[in-house]
Structure formats: C-alpha cells, structure tokens
Amino acid sequence: ALPRDLVGRRVVVSAGGTREPLDPVRFLGNRSSGRQGHALARVAAQRGADVTLVAANTTDLPVPSGVRVVRVRTAAELREAMHEAAPEADILVMAAAVADFRPESTAPSKIKKAGSDPEPVRLVRNPDILTELVERRRPGQLVVGFAAETGDGTGDPLHHGRAKLARKGVDFLLVNVVGDGLAFEVPVNSGWLLGGDGSERRIPVGSKNLLASTLWDAVARATAGRDRG
Numbered sequence: 001a002l003p004r005d006l007v008g009r010r011v012v013v014s015a016g017g018t019r020e021p022l023d024p025v026r027f028l029g030n031r032s033s034g035r036q037g038h039a040l041a042r043v044a045a046q047r048g049a050d051v052t053l054v055a056a057n058t059t060d061l062p063v064p065s066g067v068r069v070v071r072v073r074t075a076a077e078l079r080e081a082m083h084e085a086a087p088e089a090d091i092l093v094m095a096a097a098v099a100d101f102r103p104e105s106t107a108p109s110k111i112k113k114a115g116s117d118p119e120p121v122r123l124v125r126n127p128d129i130l131t132e133l134v135e136r137r138r139p140g141q142l143v144v145g146f147a148a149e150t151g152d153g154t155g156d157p158l159h160h161g162r163a164k165l166a167r168k169g170v171d172f173l174l175v176n177v178v179g180d181g182l183a184f185e186v187p188v189n190s191g192w193l194l195g196g197d198g199s200e201r202r203i204p205v206g207s208k209n210l211l212a213s214t215l216w217d218a219v220a221r222a223t224a225g226r227d228r229g
C-alpha cells in the first residue's frame with residue numbers, strides 16, 4: 001500500500017506540452033506527452049493529496065481518479081491557470097514543457113501555400129512561469145521544477161542542474177535525462193532529484209510512476225512538519 005503522507009496537502013501539477021499557434025490550424029509544439037505529469041498527479045492523489053492538474057494538450061491520457069483537471073493549450077493559458085491555482089496550494093510542481101518562444105502573431109486564417117514565398121516566423125519570448133511562481137510564492141509553499149537535459153556528453157547535467165536550481169530558486173529540481181529513447185514519448189524516465197539543501201538522489205531508468213514516487217517521498221519528507229489543510 002502507498003503511504004498516506006500527503007493527506008491535507010494541496011498540490012498543483014502542470015503536465016504536457018504547450019502549443020503556440022501560427023494560425024487556426026498550426027502550432028509550434030514539443031514532444032512532451034504529459035505522462036510524467038499525469039503520473040505525478042495520480043501518485044499524489046493516491047497518497048492523499050488534494051490535486052489540481054493543469055494539463056496542456058494531454059487529452060489522449062486518462063484523467064487520474066480523484067484529480068481536478070484544468071485544460072490549457074498555450075503557455076499563456078498555462079500561466080493563467082497556474083497563477084489562479086497557486087495561491088491556494090502548498091506544493092507546486094512544474095512538470096509541463098512550456099514553450100520558451102511563441103510566434104509574434106497568430107494569423108487570423110490559415111496561412112496559404114499558393115501564390116507567395118513563405119514568410120519567416122518571428123518569435124517572441126514567453127515569460128518563465130516557474131520563476132514567476134517562485135517570486136510570488138507564499139510562506140511555506142514548496143516549488144518543484146523540471147529540467148530536461150540531453151545526456152549527450154557535452155557537459156555535466158548535474159552541474160547544469162545545480163546552477164539551474166539556484167537560478168530558479170526552487171526547492172527541488174528534477175533533472176530529466178532526455179533523448180535516446182528516454183523521457184519523451186516513452187513510458188520510462190530517469191534522472192536526478194536535486195534539493196535546495198544540497199541533497200542529490202539518482203533515479204534509475206524506470207516507470208514514470210516510480211519517478212513520481214521518488215519525488216513525492218522527498219517532498220513529503222521536506223514538508224513533514226508543516227501544518228496541514
């Protein structure tokens with residue numbers, strides 16, 4: 001049986017990948033399926049948490065039982081949903097793959113291929129939602145970020161992860177090793193869980209539920225003494 005160590009904890013998890021529209025039928029997207037975020041929400045609910053899942057384009061996946069879902073498509077919608085839910089939450093987990101850039105404008109009708117040469121797409125930066133959540137966090141609120149790192153040998157993912165944890169000011173950073181049949185579009189995941197207290201846990205290749213359990217073990221321990229509900 002799973003531990004019931006998240007009873008009374010209000011958790012918000014973002015999942016999936018945002019889609020930034022080019023026109024009414026096209027978008028810039030990414031390979032995130034939302035499976036890891038859904039697993040985080042499912043396991044948190046099983047351990048007793050009150051869970052809101054902010055789900056970006058994960059309509060193919062079942063909604064975990066007992067979990068409240070807010071559906072979003074773009075980074076702007078995800079940002080609004082997170083800021084709406086965050087003030088009531090004890091724990092925020094940003095597992096969604098948020099687009100760093102969006103097209104400067106969305107064409108009001110389908111971009112035509114006939115007649116003219118293709119236009120370059122101008123991109124503008126999206127706000128970093130995780131950084132905003134950390135800036136606005138309320139006392140005692142715990143914030144977890146994700147970082148996708150390609151384990152391609154060009155530098156040390158842990159070194160990058162440590163720097164990112166400090167830069168973003170999060171309590172935990174899940175450094176995800178992506179690529180090579182890992183993380184995206186597959187049921188398995190792996191990486192390291194880095195804590196703001198200097199802790200470091202390796203998560204071997206395994207199911208997304210396993211990674212979720214490891215993350216909730218650490219978060220439950222870190223929040224163990226705090227008031228509930």
Ligand code: C5P
Binds near residue numbers: 097098126131
């Ligand atoms: O800086 P980087 O994009 O690697 O950070 C990844 C983390 O930041 C993830 O937790 C992701 O959900 C979050 N993020 C965000 N807003 C963005 C880009 C990333 O909240 N615009």
